[in-house]
Amino acid sequence: MSALDLSFFNADLVRQFLWNGFVFSIQLTLVAMAGGILIGTLLALLRLSGRSWLALPAAAYVNTMRSVPLVMVILWFFLLIPFVIGRPLGAEWSAIITFTLFEAAYYSEIMRAGIQSVSRGQVYAGNALGLTYFQTMRLIVLPQAFRNMLPVLLTQTIILFQDTSLVYAIGAYDLLKGFETAGKNFNRPVEAYLLAAAVYFVICYALSSVVKQLQTRIAIAR
Amino acid sequence: MNFRWEWEVFLRDTGGGETYLHWMFSAWGWTLSVAACAWIIAILFGAVIGTLRTVPSLLLARLANAWVELFRNIPLLVQIFIWYHVIPSLYKPLQEVPSFILVVFALGFFTSARVAEQVRAGIQSLPDGQRYAGLAMGLTLPQTYRFVLLPMAFRIIVPPLTSESMNIIKNSSVAFAVSISELTLFALQAQEETSRGIEVYLAVTGLYMLTAFAVNRLMAFVEQRVRVPGTLGAAR
Numbered sequence: 001m002s003a004l005d006l007s008f009f010n011a012d013l014v015r016q017f018l019w020n021g022f023v024f025s026i027q028l029t030l031v032a033m034a035g036g037i038l039i040g041t042l043l044a045l046l047r048l049s050g051r052s053w054l055a056l057p058a059a060a061y062v063n064t065m066r067s068v069p070l071v072m073v074i075l076w077f078f079l080l081i082p083f084v085i086g087r088p089l090g091a092e093w094s095a096i097i098t099f100t101l102f103e104a105a106y107y108s109e110i111m112r113a114g115i116q117s118v119s120r121g122q123v124y125a126g127n128a129l130g131l132t133y134f135q136t137m138r139l140i141v142l143p144q145a146f147r148n149m150l151p152v153l154l155t156q157t158i159i160l161f162q163d164t165s166l167v168y169a170i171g172a173y174d175l176l177k178g179f180e181t182a183g184k185n186f187n188r189p190v191e192a193y194l195l196a197a198a199v200y201f202v203i204c205y206a207l208s209s210v211v212k213q214l215q216t217r218i219a220i221a222r
Numbered sequence: 223m224n225f226r227w228e229w230e231v232f233l234r235d236t237g238g239g240e241t242y243l244h245w246m247f248s249a250w251g252w253t254l255s256v257a258a259c260a261w262i263i264a265i266l267f268g269a270v271i272g273t274l275r276t277v278p279s280l281l282l283a284r285l286a287n288a289w290v291e292l293f294r295n296i297p298l299l300v301q302i303f304i305w306y307h308v309i310p311s312l313y314k315p316l317q318e319v320p321s322f323i324l325v326v327f328a329l330g331f332f333t334s335a336r337v338a339e340q341v342r343a344g345i346q347s348l349p350d351g352q353r354y355a356g357l358a359m360g361l362t363l364p365q366t367y368r369f370v371l372l373p374m375a376f377r378i379i380v381p382p383l384t385s386e387s388m389n390i391i392k393n394s395s396v397a398f399a400v401s402i403s404e405l406t407l408f409a410l411q412a413q414e415e416t417s418r419g420i421e422v423y424l425a426v427t428g429l430y431m432l433t434a435f436a437v438n439r440l441m442a443f444v445e446q447r448v449r450v451p452g453t454l455g456a457a458r
Contacts, residue, residue, distance in 0.1 A: 067388075067434050068427055069395035071406050076427070079419045162297035168399060169410070176300060190308050197296050197304055204295035 008186040009195065017185070021178025024092060028174070029161045032099035036160075037153065039100065040107030045137060047108070048115055058108075065105035071169050073102050078170045091172035095164075103160055110152050114145035151215045158207050162200065175199070231418040232425070242412055242422075249408035250429050256326060256404060257394040261387060263330025268337025269376075273367060275342045286338065293335035298396050302328040306400040325397045333390050340382045344375035377448045384441035388434045395430075405429060 046058035065073065077098040082088045089097075118141050126136030146153075165176040173181075176196055183192025232243040274286035293301070305328040310316040316324075348371060356366030398407035409426040413419040 067392075067431050069392040069406065069430060071395045071398065072409065072423065072427055072430065075406075075409060075413075076423055079413070079423060162295075165297040165299045166396065168299060169406075176297070190311050193300070193303050193308050197300050200297055200300055201292070201295045205291060208295065 004191055004194070005188065006191055006195075008182075008188050008191070013182055013186075017182035018175070018178040021173050021175045024173060025161070025164050025175040028092075028096055028099055028164045028167070029157065031096050032103045032160055032164075033157045035100035036103030036107045037111070039104035040109075041111045041142065043104060043108035044111040044115055047112060049133075062105045062108050065102055066109075070102060070163055071166055074098050074166060074169050077101075091167065091170045094170060095167045095172045099160070099164065103156070106156055107153065110149050110156060111145060114149035114152075115141055117148050118144045147218070150218065151211050154211045154214070155208070158204050158211070161207075162204060165200075225420075227421065228418050229421055231416050231421055234416065236415070242416065245412070246405070246408055246425060246429070249403055249405045250433075252322075252402060252404040253391070253394050253429075254433070256322070256329065256397055256402060257391045259326040260329035260333060260394065261390050263327065264333035264337050264386070264390065265383075267331065267334035269341055269372075271334060272338035272341025273345065273372065275338065276345045277363070290335045290338050293331050294339075298329070298332050298393055299399055301332050302396060302400055304328070321400055322402060325400060325402050329390065329393060329397070333386060333393070336386055336389075337383070340379045340386065341375060343382075344379035345371055347378060348374055374450065377450050380441065380445045380448055384438065384445065387437050387441055391430065391433050391437060 043058045043062060046054045047062070049055060068076075074095065078091065078094045081094055081097065115137075122140050122144065123136055126140045131139065164174055167174050168176060171177075179192045179196035179199075180189070183189035186192075232246070233241050236242055236245055271286045271289050274282045275290070277283060296304075302325060305324040306321060310319070310324070352370055352374070353366060356370040357363070361369065394404060395406040397404050398410060401407065405426050409422055412422045416422065
Protein backbone atom coordinates (compact mmCIF):
# COMPACT_ATOMS: atom_id res chain seq x y z
CA MET A 1 0.00 0.00 0.00
CA SER A 2 1.72 3.17 -1.15
CA ALA A 3 0.83 6.37 0.65
CA LEU A 4 -1.23 8.96 -1.15
CA ASP A 5 0.45 12.32 -1.54
CA LEU A 6 -1.80 15.22 -2.35
CA SER A 7 0.81 17.92 -1.77
CA PHE A 8 1.22 18.47 -5.51
CA PHE A 9 -2.31 19.80 -5.65
CA ASN A 10 -2.41 23.60 -5.37
CA ALA A 11 -4.02 26.70 -6.86
CA ASP A 12 -1.34 26.96 -9.50
CA LEU A 13 -2.11 23.48 -10.77
CA VAL A 14 -5.81 24.28 -10.89
CA ARG A 15 -5.10 27.39 -12.98
CA GLN A 16 -2.63 25.67 -15.24
CA PHE A 17 -4.32 22.33 -15.94
CA LEU A 18 -7.82 22.05 -14.55
CA TRP A 19 -9.62 25.34 -15.07
CA ASN A 20 -9.73 25.25 -18.90
CA GLY A 21 -10.88 21.65 -18.88
CA PHE A 22 -13.54 22.38 -16.29
CA VAL A 23 -14.83 25.37 -18.26
CA PHE A 24 -14.99 23.27 -21.43
CA SER A 25 -16.90 20.44 -19.70
CA ILE A 26 -19.42 22.94 -18.35
CA GLN A 27 -19.73 24.73 -21.70
CA LEU A 28 -20.21 21.45 -23.51
CA THR A 29 -22.88 20.39 -21.01
CA LEU A 30 -24.79 23.70 -21.18
CA VAL A 31 -24.68 24.06 -24.97
CA ALA A 32 -25.67 20.42 -25.52
CA MET A 33 -28.47 20.79 -22.97
CA ALA A 34 -29.90 23.96 -24.54
CA GLY A 35 -29.49 22.76 -28.11
CA GLY A 36 -30.53 19.22 -27.25
CA ILE A 37 -33.76 20.30 -25.55
CA LEU A 38 -34.60 22.64 -28.44
CA ILE A 39 -33.98 20.07 -31.18
CA GLY A 40 -35.39 17.31 -28.99
CA THR A 41 -38.66 19.21 -28.53
CA LEU A 42 -38.91 19.71 -32.29
CA LEU A 43 -38.28 15.99 -32.85
CA ALA A 44 -40.96 15.12 -30.28
CA LEU A 45 -43.44 17.46 -32.00
CA LEU A 46 -42.65 15.85 -35.35
CA ARG A 47 -43.19 12.37 -33.91
CA LEU A 48 -46.52 13.37 -32.40
CA SER A 49 -47.66 15.40 -35.41
CA GLY A 50 -49.72 12.51 -36.78
CA ARG A 51 -48.18 12.92 -40.25
CA SER A 52 -46.11 9.87 -41.02
CA TRP A 53 -43.75 11.64 -43.44
CA LEU A 54 -42.71 13.82 -40.48
CA ALA A 55 -42.99 11.22 -37.72
CA LEU A 56 -41.06 8.37 -39.37
CA PRO A 57 -37.81 10.21 -40.13
CA ALA A 58 -37.84 11.73 -36.63
CA ALA A 59 -38.41 8.30 -35.07
CA ALA A 60 -35.65 6.80 -37.21
CA TYR A 61 -33.22 9.52 -36.11
CA VAL A 62 -34.05 9.10 -32.42
CA ASN A 63 -33.88 5.30 -32.48
CA THR A 64 -30.62 5.22 -34.42
CA MET A 65 -28.92 7.62 -32.01
CA ARG A 66 -30.20 5.68 -29.03
CA SER A 67 -29.01 2.31 -30.29
CA VAL A 68 -25.38 3.29 -30.95
CA PRO A 69 -22.79 3.78 -28.17
CA LEU A 70 -21.97 7.42 -27.55
CA VAL A 71 -18.26 6.79 -28.12
CA MET A 72 -19.03 5.52 -31.62
CA VAL A 73 -21.21 8.57 -32.30
CA ILE A 74 -18.37 10.84 -31.16
CA LEU A 75 -15.98 9.00 -33.51
CA TRP A 76 -18.46 9.13 -36.38
CA PHE A 77 -18.93 12.89 -36.16
CA PHE A 78 -15.21 13.46 -35.76
CA LEU A 79 -14.69 11.48 -38.98
CA LEU A 80 -17.60 12.89 -40.97
CA ILE A 81 -17.65 16.61 -40.08
CA PRO A 82 -14.38 17.40 -41.92
CA PHE A 83 -15.68 15.30 -44.82
CA VAL A 84 -18.85 17.38 -45.04
CA ILE A 85 -17.52 20.90 -44.40
CA GLY A 86 -14.30 20.26 -46.32
CA ARG A 87 -11.84 21.27 -43.60
CA PRO A 88 -10.82 19.81 -40.24
CA LEU A 89 -12.69 21.02 -37.18
CA GLY A 90 -11.10 20.93 -33.73
CA ALA A 91 -12.01 18.15 -31.31
CA GLU A 92 -13.78 20.67 -29.04
CA TRP A 93 -16.16 21.96 -31.73
CA SER A 94 -16.73 18.46 -33.01
CA ALA A 95 -17.70 17.41 -29.47
CA ILE A 96 -20.15 20.31 -29.11
CA ILE A 97 -21.93 19.42 -32.36
CA THR A 98 -21.95 15.70 -31.54
CA PHE A 99 -23.33 16.07 -28.03
CA THR A 100 -26.03 18.51 -29.12
CA LEU A 101 -27.31 16.19 -31.83
CA PHE A 102 -26.86 13.03 -29.75
CA GLU A 103 -28.57 14.36 -26.63
CA ALA A 104 -31.42 15.72 -28.75
CA ALA A 105 -32.51 12.11 -29.26
CA TYR A 106 -32.66 11.45 -25.51
CA TYR A 107 -34.30 14.79 -24.66
CA SER A 108 -36.87 14.18 -27.39
CA GLU A 109 -37.99 10.95 -25.69
CA ILE A 110 -38.40 12.86 -22.43
CA MET A 111 -40.33 15.68 -24.10
CA ARG A 112 -42.52 13.17 -25.94
CA ALA A 113 -43.46 11.57 -22.62
CA GLY A 114 -44.01 15.05 -21.19
CA ILE A 115 -46.31 16.11 -24.02
CA GLN A 116 -48.25 12.87 -23.72
CA SER A 117 -48.65 13.47 -19.98
CA VAL A 118 -50.72 16.62 -20.66
CA SER A 119 -54.40 15.77 -20.62
CA ARG A 120 -56.27 15.69 -23.92
CA GLY A 121 -58.81 18.23 -22.66
CA GLN A 122 -56.10 20.89 -22.77
CA VAL A 123 -55.67 20.38 -26.52
CA TYR A 124 -59.43 20.37 -27.09
CA ALA A 125 -59.71 23.61 -25.11
CA GLY A 126 -57.01 25.15 -27.28
CA ASN A 127 -58.76 24.03 -30.46
CA ALA A 128 -62.08 25.32 -29.18
CA LEU A 129 -60.49 28.73 -28.61
CA GLY A 130 -59.48 28.75 -32.28
CA LEU A 131 -55.75 28.28 -31.72
CA THR A 132 -53.78 26.57 -34.47
CA TYR A 133 -51.85 23.35 -33.78
CA PHE A 134 -48.61 25.19 -33.18
CA GLN A 135 -50.23 27.85 -31.02
CA THR A 136 -51.84 25.14 -28.88
CA MET A 137 -48.49 23.45 -28.52
CA ARG A 138 -46.51 26.60 -27.78
CA LEU A 139 -48.96 28.33 -25.46
CA ILE A 140 -50.72 25.44 -23.72
CA VAL A 141 -49.13 22.01 -24.04
CA LEU A 142 -45.37 22.67 -24.07
CA PRO A 143 -45.25 24.87 -20.95
CA GLN A 144 -47.03 22.15 -18.97
CA ALA A 145 -44.97 19.34 -20.51
CA PHE A 146 -41.81 21.23 -19.71
CA ARG A 147 -42.84 21.77 -16.11
CA ASN A 148 -43.83 18.12 -15.59
CA MET A 149 -40.60 16.88 -17.10
CA LEU A 150 -38.21 19.38 -15.49
CA PRO A 151 -36.74 16.86 -12.98
CA VAL A 152 -36.25 14.24 -15.71
CA LEU A 153 -34.67 16.79 -18.05
CA LEU A 154 -32.25 17.80 -15.30
CA THR A 155 -31.43 14.17 -14.48
CA GLN A 156 -30.61 13.65 -18.16
CA THR A 157 -28.36 16.71 -17.96
CA ILE A 158 -26.43 15.13 -15.06
CA ILE A 159 -25.94 12.03 -17.20
CA LEU A 160 -24.88 14.33 -20.04
CA PHE A 161 -22.31 16.00 -17.79
CA GLN A 162 -20.88 12.59 -16.87
CA ASP A 163 -20.83 11.56 -20.52
CA THR A 164 -18.82 14.61 -21.53
CA SER A 165 -15.79 12.72 -20.14
CA LEU A 166 -16.04 10.48 -23.22
CA VAL A 167 -14.58 13.24 -25.43
CA TYR A 168 -11.42 11.44 -24.29
CA ALA A 169 -11.92 9.35 -27.45
CA ILE A 170 -11.06 12.29 -29.71
CA GLY A 171 -8.61 13.97 -27.34
CA ALA A 172 -10.61 17.09 -26.50
CA TYR A 173 -9.35 18.90 -23.39
CA ASP A 174 -12.06 18.49 -20.76
CA LEU A 175 -12.10 18.21 -16.98
CA LEU A 176 -10.92 14.58 -16.95
CA LYS A 177 -8.16 15.33 -19.45
CA GLY A 178 -7.07 18.20 -17.22
CA PHE A 179 -6.70 15.86 -14.25
CA GLU A 180 -4.94 13.28 -16.37
CA THR A 181 -2.45 15.81 -17.74
CA ALA A 182 -1.77 17.17 -14.26
CA GLY A 183 -1.27 13.63 -12.96
CA LYS A 184 1.22 12.87 -15.72
CA ASN A 185 3.15 16.10 -15.25
CA PHE A 186 3.57 15.62 -11.51
CA ASN A 187 3.93 11.85 -11.83
CA ARG A 188 0.99 11.36 -9.43
CA PRO A 189 -1.63 9.68 -11.67
CA VAL A 190 -3.24 7.78 -8.77
CA GLU A 191 -4.02 10.92 -6.81
CA ALA A 192 -5.11 12.76 -9.96
CA TYR A 193 -7.67 10.10 -10.91
CA LEU A 194 -8.99 9.93 -7.34
CA LEU A 195 -9.40 13.70 -7.25
CA ALA A 196 -11.13 13.62 -10.63
CA ALA A 197 -13.58 11.03 -9.29
CA ALA A 198 -14.17 13.18 -6.19
CA VAL A 199 -14.85 16.33 -8.22
CA TYR A 200 -17.29 14.56 -10.56
CA PHE A 201 -18.97 12.95 -7.57
CA VAL A 202 -19.44 16.22 -5.69
CA ILE A 203 -20.87 18.01 -8.73
CA CYS A 204 -23.23 15.19 -9.74
CA TYR A 205 -24.32 14.42 -6.18
CA ALA A 206 -25.08 18.09 -5.49
CA LEU A 207 -27.06 18.40 -8.73
CA SER A 208 -29.04 15.23 -8.09
CA SER A 209 -29.91 16.48 -4.58
CA VAL A 210 -31.25 19.66 -6.18
CA VAL A 211 -33.31 17.56 -8.58
CA LYS A 212 -34.76 15.58 -5.66
CA GLN A 213 -35.79 18.80 -3.90
CA LEU A 214 -37.34 20.06 -7.10
CA GLN A 215 -39.27 16.82 -7.53
CA THR A 216 -40.96 17.15 -4.14
CA ARG A 217 -41.75 20.83 -4.75
CA ILE A 218 -43.34 20.12 -8.12
CA ALA A 219 -45.23 17.18 -6.66
CA ILE A 220 -46.73 19.37 -3.93
CA ALA A 221 -47.77 22.15 -6.30
CA ARG A 222 -49.76 19.83 -8.51
CA MET B 223 -17.97 14.41 -53.38
CA ASN B 224 -15.97 11.65 -55.00
CA PHE B 225 -16.33 8.94 -52.42
CA ARG B 226 -15.76 5.34 -53.41
CA TRP B 227 -16.73 2.36 -51.29
CA GLU B 228 -13.86 0.05 -50.56
CA TRP B 229 -15.29 -2.87 -48.64
CA GLU B 230 -12.32 -5.00 -49.68
CA VAL B 231 -10.55 -3.33 -46.79
CA PHE B 232 -11.90 -6.07 -44.55
CA LEU B 233 -10.00 -8.71 -46.52
CA ARG B 234 -6.71 -6.90 -46.12
CA ASP B 235 -4.09 -8.42 -43.86
CA THR B 236 -3.58 -6.62 -40.54
CA GLY B 237 0.10 -7.55 -40.57
CA GLY B 238 -0.48 -10.17 -37.92
CA GLY B 239 -1.50 -12.97 -40.26
CA GLU B 240 -5.25 -12.36 -40.09
CA THR B 241 -7.68 -10.15 -41.99
CA TYR B 242 -9.47 -7.11 -40.59
CA LEU B 243 -12.66 -9.14 -40.79
CA HIS B 244 -11.17 -11.72 -38.42
CA TRP B 245 -10.01 -9.01 -36.09
CA MET B 246 -13.43 -7.38 -36.10
CA PHE B 247 -15.19 -10.61 -35.15
CA SER B 248 -12.73 -11.31 -32.36
CA ALA B 249 -13.32 -7.72 -31.16
CA TRP B 250 -17.06 -8.41 -31.25
CA GLY B 251 -16.38 -11.44 -29.07
CA TRP B 252 -14.56 -9.22 -26.56
CA THR B 253 -17.46 -6.76 -26.53
CA LEU B 254 -19.88 -9.60 -25.86
CA SER B 255 -17.69 -11.12 -23.12
CA VAL B 256 -17.14 -7.81 -21.33
CA ALA B 257 -20.85 -7.05 -21.46
CA ALA B 258 -21.96 -10.55 -20.43
CA CYS B 259 -19.55 -10.87 -17.49
CA ALA B 260 -20.31 -7.34 -16.30
CA TRP B 261 -24.03 -8.08 -16.61
CA ILE B 262 -23.74 -11.07 -14.26
CA ILE B 263 -21.91 -8.94 -11.67
CA ALA B 264 -24.43 -6.13 -12.10
CA ILE B 265 -27.41 -8.44 -11.57
CA LEU B 266 -25.89 -10.15 -8.51
CA PHE B 267 -24.78 -6.97 -6.77
CA GLY B 268 -27.79 -5.01 -7.98
CA ALA B 269 -30.18 -7.60 -6.53
CA VAL B 270 -28.44 -7.63 -3.14
CA ILE B 271 -27.97 -3.86 -2.89
CA GLY B 272 -31.48 -3.11 -4.16
CA THR B 273 -32.98 -5.54 -1.62
CA LEU B 274 -30.93 -4.06 1.22
CA ARG B 275 -32.31 -0.61 0.40
CA THR B 276 -35.79 -1.83 1.39
CA VAL B 277 -34.94 -3.65 4.64
CA PRO B 278 -35.95 -2.20 8.03
CA SER B 279 -32.32 -1.99 9.24
CA LEU B 280 -31.37 1.66 8.87
CA LEU B 281 -27.64 0.89 8.78
CA LEU B 282 -27.92 -1.63 5.94
CA ALA B 283 -30.30 0.60 3.97
CA ARG B 284 -27.90 3.56 4.33
CA LEU B 285 -24.89 1.51 3.24
CA ALA B 286 -26.81 0.31 0.21
CA ASN B 287 -27.87 3.86 -0.61
CA ALA B 288 -24.27 5.02 -0.34
CA TRP B 289 -23.25 2.27 -2.79
CA VAL B 290 -25.81 3.45 -5.32
CA GLU B 291 -24.88 7.13 -4.97
CA LEU B 292 -21.17 6.35 -5.25
CA PHE B 293 -21.41 4.33 -8.45
CA ARG B 294 -24.06 6.51 -10.02
CA ASN B 295 -22.40 9.89 -9.62
CA ILE B 296 -18.99 9.18 -11.13
CA PRO B 297 -18.64 8.90 -14.92
CA LEU B 298 -18.03 5.37 -16.18
CA LEU B 299 -14.77 6.34 -17.86
CA VAL B 300 -13.43 7.73 -14.56
CA GLN B 301 -14.52 4.55 -12.77
CA ILE B 302 -12.71 2.44 -15.35
CA PHE B 303 -9.56 4.53 -14.87
CA ILE B 304 -9.86 4.07 -11.09
CA TRP B 305 -10.09 0.29 -11.48
CA TYR B 306 -7.30 0.18 -14.02
CA HIS B 307 -4.78 2.77 -12.78
CA VAL B 308 -5.60 3.44 -9.12
CA ILE B 309 -6.73 0.25 -7.41
CA PRO B 310 -3.83 -2.00 -8.62
CA SER B 311 -1.26 0.57 -7.49
CA LEU B 312 -2.87 0.89 -4.05
CA TYR B 313 -3.24 -2.87 -3.64
CA LYS B 314 -0.28 -4.57 -5.30
CA PRO B 315 -1.58 -8.17 -5.69
CA LEU B 316 -4.15 -6.83 -8.17
CA GLN B 317 -1.37 -5.89 -10.59
CA GLU B 318 -1.32 -9.52 -11.70
CA VAL B 319 -5.02 -9.40 -12.61
CA PRO B 320 -5.70 -8.99 -16.36
CA SER B 321 -7.27 -5.68 -17.36
CA PHE B 322 -10.27 -7.56 -18.75
CA ILE B 323 -11.29 -8.55 -15.21
CA LEU B 324 -10.80 -5.00 -13.91
CA VAL B 325 -12.97 -3.53 -16.66
CA VAL B 326 -15.64 -6.18 -16.05
CA PHE B 327 -15.78 -5.15 -12.39
CA ALA B 328 -15.84 -1.45 -13.30
CA LEU B 329 -18.72 -1.87 -15.72
CA GLY B 330 -20.46 -4.41 -13.46
CA PHE B 331 -20.41 -2.20 -10.36
CA PHE B 332 -21.38 0.88 -12.37
CA THR B 333 -24.41 -0.97 -13.74
CA SER B 334 -25.20 -2.61 -10.38
CA ALA B 335 -26.18 0.82 -9.03
CA ARG B 336 -28.76 1.18 -11.79
CA VAL B 337 -30.02 -2.40 -11.34
CA ALA B 338 -30.29 -1.80 -7.57
CA GLU B 339 -32.48 1.20 -8.28
CA GLN B 340 -34.80 -0.97 -10.41
CA VAL B 341 -34.87 -3.76 -7.82
CA ARG B 342 -35.75 -1.31 -5.06
CA ALA B 343 -38.51 0.20 -7.20
CA GLY B 344 -39.78 -3.31 -7.99
CA ILE B 345 -39.95 -4.33 -4.34
CA GLN B 346 -41.57 -1.06 -3.31
CA SER B 347 -44.17 -1.37 -6.06
CA LEU B 348 -45.55 -4.46 -4.31
CA PRO B 349 -48.43 -3.81 -1.92
CA ASP B 350 -47.36 -3.78 1.75
CA GLY B 351 -49.87 -6.58 2.32
CA GLN B 352 -47.55 -9.06 0.65
CA ARG B 353 -44.82 -8.43 3.19
CA TYR B 354 -47.29 -8.51 6.09
CA ALA B 355 -48.90 -11.69 4.80
CA GLY B 356 -45.50 -13.37 4.61
CA LEU B 357 -44.60 -12.32 8.13
CA ALA B 358 -48.06 -13.28 9.46
CA MET B 359 -47.59 -16.77 7.99
CA GLY B 360 -44.62 -17.11 10.33
CA LEU B 361 -41.92 -16.64 7.68
CA THR B 362 -38.81 -14.85 8.85
CA LEU B 363 -37.92 -11.61 7.08
CA PRO B 364 -35.28 -13.27 4.84
CA GLN B 365 -37.81 -16.01 3.99
CA THR B 366 -40.43 -13.39 3.15
CA TYR B 367 -37.97 -11.78 0.74
CA ARG B 368 -36.87 -15.12 -0.70
CA PHE B 369 -40.30 -16.67 -1.26
CA VAL B 370 -42.73 -13.74 -1.51
CA LEU B 371 -41.22 -10.38 -2.43
CA LEU B 372 -38.22 -11.07 -4.66
CA PRO B 373 -39.88 -13.55 -7.04
CA MET B 374 -42.60 -10.98 -7.74
CA ALA B 375 -40.24 -8.00 -7.87
CA PHE B 376 -37.94 -9.67 -10.39
CA ARG B 377 -40.80 -10.49 -12.71
CA ILE B 378 -42.03 -6.92 -12.55
CA ILE B 379 -38.67 -5.32 -13.35
CA VAL B 380 -37.85 -7.29 -16.50
CA PRO B 381 -38.79 -4.39 -18.84
CA PRO B 382 -36.45 -1.84 -17.18
CA LEU B 383 -33.76 -4.54 -16.99
CA THR B 384 -34.07 -4.90 -20.76
CA SER B 385 -32.92 -1.34 -21.28
CA GLU B 386 -30.13 -1.83 -18.74
CA SER B 387 -28.98 -4.92 -20.66
CA MET B 388 -28.90 -2.90 -23.86
CA ASN B 389 -27.06 -0.09 -22.06
CA ILE B 390 -24.38 -2.46 -20.83
CA ILE B 391 -23.59 -3.45 -24.43
CA LYS B 392 -23.31 0.20 -25.38
CA ASN B 393 -21.32 1.07 -22.25
CA SER B 394 -18.83 -1.73 -22.85
CA SER B 395 -17.49 0.52 -25.63
CA VAL B 396 -15.83 2.69 -22.96
CA ALA B 397 -13.41 -0.21 -22.31
CA PHE B 398 -11.45 0.98 -25.36
CA ALA B 399 -9.84 3.57 -23.07
CA VAL B 400 -7.86 0.90 -21.22
CA SER B 401 -6.89 -1.05 -24.33
CA ILE B 402 -9.42 -3.86 -24.18
CA SER B 403 -9.50 -5.11 -27.76
CA GLU B 404 -13.25 -4.67 -28.19
CA LEU B 405 -15.23 -3.22 -31.09
CA THR B 406 -14.62 0.47 -30.42
CA LEU B 407 -10.87 0.01 -30.06
CA PHE B 408 -10.95 -2.05 -33.26
CA ALA B 409 -12.80 0.81 -34.99
CA LEU B 410 -10.22 3.36 -33.80
CA GLN B 411 -7.19 1.29 -34.74
CA ALA B 412 -8.50 -0.10 -38.03
CA GLN B 413 -9.53 3.43 -39.04
CA GLU B 414 -6.04 4.67 -38.34
CA GLU B 415 -4.29 1.81 -40.12
CA THR B 416 -6.47 1.60 -43.23
CA SER B 417 -7.87 5.16 -43.52
CA ARG B 418 -11.17 3.52 -44.50
CA GLY B 419 -13.01 4.95 -41.49
CA ILE B 420 -16.47 5.00 -43.04
CA GLU B 421 -16.52 1.31 -43.95
CA VAL B 422 -14.98 0.29 -40.62
CA TYR B 423 -17.33 2.48 -38.55
CA LEU B 424 -20.37 1.31 -40.53
CA ALA B 425 -19.54 -2.33 -39.89
CA VAL B 426 -18.87 -1.75 -36.19
CA THR B 427 -22.02 0.34 -35.76
CA GLY B 428 -23.97 -2.40 -37.53
CA LEU B 429 -22.63 -5.02 -35.12
CA TYR B 430 -23.55 -2.87 -32.11
CA MET B 431 -27.08 -2.40 -33.43
CA LEU B 432 -27.40 -6.10 -34.23
CA THR B 433 -26.27 -7.01 -30.71
CA ALA B 434 -28.64 -4.52 -29.07
CA PHE B 435 -31.49 -5.84 -31.21
CA ALA B 436 -30.70 -9.46 -30.30
CA VAL B 437 -30.64 -8.58 -26.58
CA ASN B 438 -33.93 -6.76 -26.99
CA ARG B 439 -35.59 -9.81 -28.62
CA LEU B 440 -34.14 -12.16 -26.02
CA MET B 441 -35.42 -10.03 -23.17
CA ALA B 442 -38.83 -9.68 -24.87
CA PHE B 443 -39.01 -13.47 -24.85
CA VAL B 444 -38.05 -13.59 -21.17
CA GLU B 445 -40.59 -10.85 -20.45
CA GLN B 446 -43.32 -12.89 -22.08
CA ARG B 447 -42.41 -15.98 -20.11
CA VAL B 448 -42.27 -14.36 -16.68
CA ARG B 449 -45.19 -11.94 -17.09
CA VAL B 450 -47.38 -11.86 -13.98
CA PRO B 451 -50.91 -13.05 -14.87
CA GLY B 452 -53.60 -10.52 -14.11
CA THR B 453 -51.42 -7.43 -14.54
CA LEU B 454 -51.92 -4.88 -17.31
CA GLY B 455 -48.81 -6.16 -19.12
CA ALA B 456 -50.27 -9.67 -19.36
CA ALA B 457 -53.39 -8.44 -21.13
CA ARG B 458 -51.42 -7.41 -24.20
